[in-house]
Amino acid sequence: MHKVYQWRCMLQLIDNVYLVTSVFYLVIIDQVAQQLI
Incomplete structure (x- = not known):
């Protein structure tokens, strides 16, 4: 369970x-x- 929570935090961070x-x-x-125009 703790590992799943860790994964979710990591995915949230990456997101x-x-x-x-x-x-x-x-x-x-x-x-x-804007500089090119």
């Missing part, structure tokens, strides 16, 4: 990191696009 990274990349792409 959060993925979300932050996605937003980060979108912001950078937006900045670059």
Whole structure:
């Protein structure tokens, strides 16, 4: 049971990191696009 809980926490962490990274990349792409135009 404890192991399952650990796995869920890890997956949640990975999910959060993925979300932050996605937003980060979108912001950078937006900045670059504005400079190119």
